[in-house]
Amino acid sequence: MGGAAGHMAHPFDLSWVSSGPDLLDFFDRAKTFVEKKGAGAVKIDGVNVSFKVVGDDDVKQFAVDRGSLKPIDIEGITMRRVDDRFPEGHGMRPAIKSLLTILNAALEEIQPELKQLGMWDDPSRFLNTEYVEGMTNVTQYDHNFLAIHGLNQFYSRIGKSGAAKGIERPGMQRPEGADAASVEIPYKAAVMESLVDKLRPYAEEYGFKVYSSVPTERMADIDIDYSQALSEPFTVRISDDREITKSLGEWLQEATNPRYKVVRLQDDFPELGLKKETHALHKNLYVAILNQSRPITELIEGDDGEAAIYGAIFMHAARMLGNEILQGLTSPMGDVMVHEGIVLRDDKLFGPNPVKITGEFIVGNLGGG
Numbered sequence: 001m002g003g004a005a006g007h008m009a010h011p012f013d014l015s016w017v018s019s020g021p022d023l024l025d026f027f028d029r030a031k032t033f034v035e036k037k038g039a040g041a042v043k044i045d046g047v048n049v050s051f052k053v054v055g056d057d058d059v060k061q062f063a064v065d066r067g068s069l070k071p072i073d074i075e076g077i078t079m080r081r082v083d084d085r086f087p088e089g090h091g092m093r094p095a096i097k098s099l100l101t102i103l104n105a106a107l108e109e110i111q112p113e114l115k116q117l118g119m120w121d122d123p124s125r126f127l128n129t130e131y132v133e134g135m136t137n138v139t140q141y142d143h144n145f146l147a148i149h150g151l152n153q154f155y156s157r158i159g160k161s162g163a164a165k166g167i168e169r170p171g172m173q174r175p176e177g178a179d180a181a182s183v184e185i186p187y188k189a190a191v192m193e194s195l196v197d198k199l200r201p202y203a204e205e206y207g208f209k210v211y212s213s214v215p216t217e218r219m220a221d222i223d224i225d226y227s228q229a230l231s232e233p234f235t236v237r238i239s240d241d242r243e244i245t246k247s248l249g250e251w252l253q254e255a256t257n258p259r260y261k262v263v264r265l266q267d268d269f270p271e272l273g274l275k276k277e278t279h280a281l282h283k284n285l286y287v288a289i290l291n292q293s294r295p296i297t298e299l300i301e302g303d304d305g306e307a308a309i310y311g312a313i314f315m316h317a318a319r320m321l322g323n324e325i326l327q328g329l330t331s332p333m334g335d336v337m338v339h340e341g342i343v344l345r346d347d348k349l350f351g352p353n354p355v356k357i358t359g360e361f362i363v364g365n366l367g368g369g
Contacts, residue, residue, distance in 0.1 A: 009356065010318055011318055019257060030325055032349075033349055034216070043356050046130030047095070050065050054075070061104055062103040063076025063081075066085070073085075079101070082097055119151075124156075124169075126153075128150050131147070148192065150184050150187070155180070156174060183353070216330065219328055236312075237295045238297060258306075258307035258308075258311045262304075265301060272293055274288065279311075285311065289312040290316060296308070322341065322358060326342065340356075344356075
């Protein structure tokens with residue numbers, strides 16, 4: 001998920017996950033959550049788009065907002081301005097026009113729901129959606145659809161430099177420490193379901209289906225068990241004559257979360273998809289360490305080796321433990337393993353924002369556009 005809604009957190013992005021034991025604690029909570037509630041949602045592998053309502057009382061219409069400080073985003077990319085925002089040949093052009101056509105056709109009918117969601121007179125609120133037309137990123141779907149993930153609101157923001165200097169984006173007050181463009185806000189699920197139900201016949205005319213949150217449920221014959229994944233060995237090739245092998249569980253007991261610490265490499269490694277300066281949780285760096293493509297001493301410069309190794313451990317744990325969660329879940333759109341993953345929401349267990357578990361997709365989307 002990108003654009004106005006921003007990057008949805010992986011488990012290692014959560015502020016309270018600072019160590020390997022913390023990451024294990026997260027996955028224990030996730031297991032408890034899906035076993036008791038089974039209430040995750042399918043994470044769609046689509047293109048993120050944010051729709052808001054703009055205009056005065058006489059003329060309202062839907063518009064797209066990519067979340068930047070460009071005036072066209074703040075004002076709203078209406079149907080007549082799509083070509084101004086997306087250059088000729090851009091893949092989003094035709095889909096955005098289709099989706100705006102669908103939403104505008106339904107505007108009068110869904111007006112009550114838009115008012116209840118607080119969107120009718122507040123363009124800082126938007127529908128956080130993803131659309132799919134065939135193979136949008138990596139996953140091949142058998143139909144085109146729009147998935148409405150939820151309701152977000154922009155934080156207020158004023159540009160500080162360059163062409164954006166002094167440009168103001170209206171929105172809610174930004175809490176201290178928040179750096180995202182927007183935040184997910186609560187809404188009544190019944191209202192969103194009503195909006196989606198009303199949209200469906202309009203979407204069908206253009207070959208789209210519409211979903212709200214696609215729920216997951218436990219498969220009764222599959223247990224979620226991390227023990228085998230945690231006992232699997234993980235080998236780090238330190239140099240040509242030295243390597244360290246420990247189980248994933250042992251690595252996690254000592255690992256600290258490097259987060260997105262800058263990691264300097266010895267050089268660019270285009271064959272590995274790596275540039276000289278990257279970060280500790282880069283998926284290509286993880287794959288290079290996992291596959292032992294280069295010894296750490298030949299790959300990493302200076303004292304950044306520990307951050308790179310622990311980053312790989314966190315990525316590997318999120319992948320392997322995530323697989324254990326995903327393989328035990330299904331949904332109305334099929335088994336969750338064929339999708340990008342799941343989204344979990346629970347303030348008490350995970351924090352105020354949604355978190356995603358993607359398992360194999362951490363490496364599977366290396367081929368994504």
